[in-house]
Structures are given as C-alpha cells and as structure tokens.
Amino acid sequence: MFRLDGKAAIITGGSGGIGYEVARVLAEAGANIAIWYAHSKKTHALAETIASDFNVKVKAYQVAVEDYAAVEKAVATVEEEFGRLDIMVANAGISTKAGGLDDLVEDWNTVRVIDFDGAYYCVRAVGLVFRKQGSGNCIFTASMSGHAANVPQEQSCSFGAAPEC
Numbered sequence: 001m002f003r004l005d006g007k008a009a010i011i012t013g014g015s016g017g018i019g020y021e022v023a024r025v026l027a028e029a030g031a032n033i034a035i036w037y038a039h040s041k042k043t044h045a046l047a048e049t050i051a052s053d054f055n056v057k058v059k060a061y062q063v064a065v066e067d068y069a070a071v072e073k074a075v076a077t078v079e080e081e082f083g084r085l086d087i088m089v090a091n092a093g094i095s096t097k098a099g100g101l102d103d104l105v106e107d108w109n110t111v112r113v114i115d116f117d118g119a120y121y122c123v124r125a126v127g128l129v130f131r132k133q134g135s136g137n138c139i140f141t142a143s144m145s146g147h148a149a150n151v152p153q154e155q156s157c158s159f160g161a162a163p164e165c
Contacts, residue, residue, distance in 0.1 A: 003030050004026060004029040004087075005029075005030035005031075007086040007087060008032045008034065008082035008084050008087070009023075009031045009032070009033055009034065009085075009087035009089065010075070010089065010126065011023045011026070011089040012036040012065055012088075012090055012118070012119075013091040013093060014033075014035035014036055014037060014043070014046075014091065015037040015042065015060075016040065018091055019091040020035075020046060022141075023058070024050055024054075026087065027056045027058060028054050030056060031087065033047070033050060034060075034061060034082065035058065035059070035060045036060075036062075036063040036065070037061070037062060038062070043062075046060070047059060047060040059078075059081065061074055061077070065092045065119075065121060065122055066121070068121045068124075071118075071121045071122055079129055085133070086135070086137065087138075087139065088123060088126040088136070088139070090118075090122045092119070093114065093115045093142075094110070094114050095143075096108070096110075096111060126138065
C-alpha cells in the first residue's frame, strides 16, 4: 500500500540507529537511498546490505551537515546521481557525555551546530531542489531528550537533578 518506487531519499545520520532503520523502511517501499554519515567506517557496507535486501540504489556519502557549503555540494551530487530528490530525513544528531554544568561551552556549540544548524542547512539546500521540482518532503527526527532529562544518563542540555538548577 505504501510505495515509493523511483523516488529518491536522503537520510542524514543514516549509518546507525533511527537513521539506518528509516533507510531500510524507505528502501523496502522502493525508494532509492542516499545515506549521509559523518564518521562511521561501516556505512558503505550498510548501504550495500540495504541495496541487496531491497533491490534499490543505495549510496553512502560522507557529509559534514554543520558545513552549509558541504551540504549544498552533497545535495547537488545526490540530485545528479539519482536524477531527482523527493525526501530529506534530517536525522543527524549528537550529544555529549557530560551534563550542562560539567560540559564545556565548546561542546554545546558542537551539539548545536550539528543538531540544529545542520538540520536547517540540509532542509534549506534540498528545499531549493524541491521548489524547482514542484514537490518534495522534509522529515525531522528528534530525541525525547529535548524535553525530558535523562538522569542519570547525562546529556549536553541536561543539568541533572541538582535542586539549585
């Protein structure tokens, strides 16, 4: 009932967790997949697995989502190699190991630029393609950590249970 045959999707943070599972689901529905990753050494093998499992085109691209010029270039490359773009899943995100009081401000800046700016950069760059095509879909994923403190698991914007905070 849900088919995406011939459609092309980019999934950021596609080398693991939610991103990888989204890539599999979209491929199962017939979409061709561009998996964007930051550092994973296994992404090309994962792309081959998805391509084999669902008989669709799947390619892995190392893209720094926090760099708008890199995102623009990668979007253009995917559009050229796939012939179109239909879906952008802005899924890339990181956290840090320390809570807000124990972390460095520089660590928060890194989280912010990847999680927030990176999502905007991706959707802006692909949105220009969607406007030209006359169609397209953007999907944002997020963690519940954005609104729930994961104590005792420290997150970059979690200040823990300290009563003075």
